[in-house]
C-alpha cells in the first residue's frame with residue numbers, strides 16, 4: 001500500500017498569474033496573501049497533516065521569493081526541493097518533462113494556485129489498484145454539472161472514458177479536479193525543451209484507457225482572478241480562523257441502516273453501494289443540523305475490507321455515494337473520516353497492513369483529531385452522536401458532549417457505566433430536533 005510519506009508531491013508553481021493583476025506584480029501566486037499567510041501555506045499544511053513529506057516545487061516566475069519563504073520545508077515538517085524553469089516557457093507538461101531527473105517513479109501532481117482538500121489516501125489506493133490493471137495514472141474528477149468550469153471529462157459507470165479540454169461534447173459530465181498521480185515513464189516519451197500542456201498527456205492517457213478516476217465530492221478553490229481570491233479568503237476565514245460548532249456522527253445505525261449479511265448471518269455495515277439505505281428521517285435530521293449552522297462530520301469504523309469481507313474501494317464508494325445523495329438534496333457533509341483498520345487478526349484478507357493497532361479506530365480519537373487539524377471547532381458546543389459505547393467513549397475522550405442514539409438497552413448500559421452519555425435519543429432526528 002502506498003502511504004502518503006512514500007510518494008513525492010510535485011507542485012507546479014511557475015505561472016505568471018497575469019489575471020490577478022496587481023496582486024501578482026510583487027509576488028507569485030502561491031505567495032498571494034490570504035488572511036495573513038501565503039496562499040500555498042494552506043495546501044501545504046493540509047498535505048503535511050495527511051502525512052505527505054516529500055515535495056518538489058517547480059518554479060518559474062519570482063522563483064527566489066517562493067524558495068525564500070518555504071525554504072527546506074522544515075517549518076512544515078516536510079522536505080521541499082526545487083526545480084527551475086529555463087528561459088523559455090515550456091507549459092505545464094514541458095515543466096514536468098524538464099523536472100524528470102528530480103522526479104521519482106510515481107508522483108502526485110498539484111497546482112500551486114489551487115486549494116484541493118480531499119482524502120489523498122483514497123487517491124493513492126485507487127492509483128495502486130489501477131496500476132494492477134495496467135493504468136499509468138489517476139485523475140481526481142468532480143461531477144460538476146458545468147459548475148465552476150466547463151465539464152471536460154466523460155465518466156460512464158464509474159469509469160473515466162475521456163478527458164478532452166479542447167473538444168467539449170455534451171456527454172461530458174465531470175471535470176478534472178486538479179490533482180493527478182502519474183507514473184514518471186508517461187512523461188519520458190515526450191521530447192525535452194518542447195512546449196506542451198499536461199492536458200495533452202491526460203487526453204492521451206484516457207484514450208489508451210490508462211488513467212483511472214478518483215471521484216471527489218468537494219469543490220476546489222483557485223485564485224485565478226480577484227473574485228476567486230476574495231471567495232477563497234472568506235472561506236479560509238470561516239474555516240481556519242472562526243470557531244464553529246460541529247456534530248460528529250457515527251454512520252451505521254445512526255445515518256444509514258445496518259444490513260443483514262446473508263454470508264455471515266450477522267448484522268453488518270453496508271459492504272457496497274447497493275446495500276446503503278438511509279434510516280427514516282435521517283436526511284431530515286442532517287438538514288436540520290445544516291440549517292442550525294453545525295459542521296457535519298462523520299467518523300466511522302469500517303473494518304470489513306481489513307477482514308476480507310469486501311474491498312477498500314467499495315468502502316470508499318459507499319461514502320462517496322452517501323455524500324453525493326445528500327448533495328443532491330442540498331446537504332453538505334464536511335468530512336467523512338473512516339478508520340479502515342481491524343485490531344483482530346483477519347482470517348482472509350488482501351490488506352494485511354490494515355490489521356494493525358491504530359489510533360483512529362473508535363474509541364480512539366484519531367478520526368476526530370484528523371478533523372480538528374483541519375477546522376476551527378467550537379468544542380464546547382459540539383456533539384458526538386452514535387449508537388455504540390465506543391462512540392460515546394470516543395466523544396468523551398475527545399471532549400465534546402455525547403449523545404446515545406437508539407435503544408438504550410441494558411447490555412449497552414453495563415458497558416457505559418463509567419461512560420454515561422450526556423443525552424439519549426431514540427433516533428438522530430429527535431436529537432437534532434432538540435437542539
Ligand SMILES: [Mg+2]
Nearest residue numbers: 250252253387
Ligand atoms: Mg454504529
